[in-house]
Amino acid sequence: MDTPSPAAAAGPAPTSLAPAPVMSVRTAAAWALVSQYTSFAIQFATSVVLARWFITPAQLGLFSIAFAAVTIVAFLQDFGVTRYINGERELTPEKLHTAFTISVLFAWGIALLAIAAAVPVAHFYRDPALLPVTLVVACSYLLVPLSIVPQATCQRRMDYRSNTMIEVGSSVCNAAAAVTFAVLGHGALALAWGAFAQQGARLVISQWRTGLMLPWPLRLRDAGPVLQLGGTNSVQAVCNSVTARAPELVIGRLIDSAAVGLFARASGLALQLRMLVAGAVTGVFYPAFRRVRDSGDPLGPPYLRVVAAYTGVTWPAMAGIAVLAEPLVSTLYGPRWLAAAPLLWWIALSQLCYVALPLNADLPLLLGRMKGLLHRNLAETVASVVLLALAAPFGLAWVAASRLAHGVLWVVVYAPFMREMLGFSWRDLASVWLRSAAVTVAAVAPLLLSYALWAPAARSGLAQNALMVFAGVALWLAMLRIVRHPLFAEITGMLAEIATTVPFLRGLPFLRHSAMAQGAAKA
Known part of the structure; x- marks a missing residue:
């Protein structure tokens, strides 16, 4: 099962704010769609294989209860840092460093809270098998903080090529780990280790794409704007998490x-x-x-x-x-x-x-x-x-x-x-x-x-x-x-932009007409 991909602010390295070629919104959207479709294909195929041959409804239910219980608090990890980085008018290296520090300290605190909750969750549902599954899922969130900031900086500079590598790579690792452990007969734990592998891959790839960004030494100066946005984001994250996860928790209990x-x-x-x-x-x-x-x-x-x-x-x-x-x-x-x-x-x-x-x-x-x-x-x-x-x-x-x-x-x-x-x-x-x-x-x-x-x-x-x-x-x-419908123009516009980068498509009448229309609109 795929796990959330919190992304957020970047660290102190000035290279994280270095100028990069800015994609148009349509090109960025095209890369985002490539990422989404490829990741979905991997996750979907994995879910079908697991459901048909290896995972029963009860085993999926066990993982879902553990995952829902952990993510009720784990969704707080981002603390609004992703939105802060993408929304700040003038994101200086100092502001980025402060945001990264807050992100890491807060996210690790949340991860430790999720780990501590594993035993109470197993007791509440009166199922000892929940304990190892919940612990593995909770421990995966120890890896999240160091990928939040690098991925957010990729988003800010509209580098959705890197974002595609992060999402697709992490989905591949999730699928590989989950299927391997399922074949070995680990049931619900296979899904938990898949979630762990996904977060590990997200950490490694995002750090690679941004040149090893770390928040050391820690910096908390001028943290007010990040904390203000983070407080609002946390309340919102809790509300969204409760709405999304409450059905599974209630069904599991009743x-x-x-x-x-x-x-x-x-x-x-x-x-x-x-x-x-x-x-x-x-x-x-x-x-x-x-x-x-x-x-x-x-x-x-x-x-x-x-x-x-x-x-x-x-x-x-x-x-x-x-x-x-x-x-x-x-x-x-x-x-x-x-x-x-x-x-x-x-x-x-x-x-x-x-x-x-x-x-x-x-x-x-x-x-x-x-x-x-x-x-x-x-x-x-x-x-x-x-x-x-x-x-x-x-x-x-x-x-x-x-x-x-x-x-x-x-x-x-x-x-x-x-x-x-x-x-x-x-x-x-x-x-x-x-x-x-x-x-x-x-x-x-x-x-x-x-x-x-x-x-x-x-x-x-x-x-x-x-x-x-x-x-x-x-x-x-x-x-x-x-x-x-306005979507028709967006579709033809995106196809026209793709046509300008793929030589053998430029001659197609439909795309040539779209490209001419786009050029006229820009003029």
């Missing part, structure tokens, strides 16, 4: 580890696919919006383009996953995981809500709206826990359905805040959402029609589903053009 495994398989697949589609470019947009903010230009128009990009891609993908839930789970993981299919349906639909307002946490921090962000974080986290508590006694399906209810409430909480802060109009936002809804319906229509006219989902074969997916992609592209 039901059993096998139920946790089923829920984790459904939620993990939905989240992996969502990150595959849209998550890669989030890190690109944060420094890009910093530049817009510093230039004094309005933030509303570029934000609506980001909303269009996220919803135009992710909504059709998540709706497709929901429609394909039963055949997808059956084909990939086998019949013993089939009970995860109805859970996947609800969780995939909930993701439509969470991408409707992208960067909802990043932009308020960038614009100094931390108090408003915290109030909303706390409100929607409390709502998430309450919905979970009400749903859990009725079973797994109700827990999954509560995620969709929370997603709708999440949009209600954040939409007015983002509008007031960025200055876009309700009409413009609704226009983007309606166009994305239209392309979403077009994308899933072939699948739904095939279930009605060919074979229902439970009996649909690979040929039927594959053919309908390809038809859905074709209709999605056509509908993007028909409704004049």
Whole structure:
């Protein structure tokens, strides 16, 4: 199972701030997508191999409980340092050194707290097998602090080539370790050692790409701005962590580890696919919006383009996953995981809500709206826990359905805040959402029609589903053009930039036309 990749500030070495070729946002996004797709392919293939032949739902549930318990606090490790480095107007070597020092001291403290929590967690769930799994996962976070800062400096200078090496390399090590230990019969511990190997690889590669950045000697002078942002980020991290991990912890306590495994398989697949589609470019947009903010230009128009990009891609993908839930789970993981299919349906639909307002946490921090962000974080986290508590006694399906209810409430909480802060109009936002809804319906229509006219989902074969997916992609592209969705221009623009760097593509009429249009726009 893939583990989070906190990235943050850089150390005292002046070379960390040395000028580097600045990528355009589209080129950076292209590299981020390469990173995301490659990492996803590795993680996805690994999860299928492990689930079909080596890991049972109960073993995955055991790891998921340990991982959720540790990451409830381990998500605090970043302490906002990544956002500080990417958002600071003038990042001097001294500011970088201070941020690195705070990052290391705080992150190691959190890692030690996670290690100390291993015994209480095992006692709480009355399962001695949890202890070694929790200890290995917790110890992996001792490696995180020295990779946070180097990776954040790569992001600040838009060096997404290095970021790709970090993410892909760490995914390879995760997969290799997890499969090796699983083959040797270590069950849940195999997943824990995979997480450990991933963090180790992230540390080594990020240090290599930034030239060995260390925070020695420690420096705490002028730490106020980092501590202020870190406090806000910590509250937000706790809220996000509780929302993300509470279902697994509650299910593990009220039901059993096998139920946790089923829920984790459904939620993990939905989240992996969502990150595959849209998550890669989030890190690109944060420094890009910093530049817009510093230039004094309005933030509303570029934000609506980001909303269009996220919803135009992710909504059709998540709706497709929901429609394909039963055949997808059956084909990939086998019949013993089939009970995860109805859970996947609800969780995939909930993701439509969470991408409707992208960067909802990043932009308020960038614009100094931390108090408003915290109030909303706390409100929607409390709502998430309450919905979970009400749903859990009725079973797994109700827990999954509560995620969709929370997603709708999440949009209600954040939409007015983002509008007031960025200055876009309700009409413009609704226009983007309606166009994305239209392309979403077009994308899933072939699948739904095939279930009605060919074979229902439970009996649909690979040929039927594959053919309908390809038809859905074709209709999605056509509908993007028909409704004049802003994403269509972004796709052609990215292809035009790629064409300028790949000689044999330059002559293709479609790309040549796109490149000419891009040149005219710049002129």
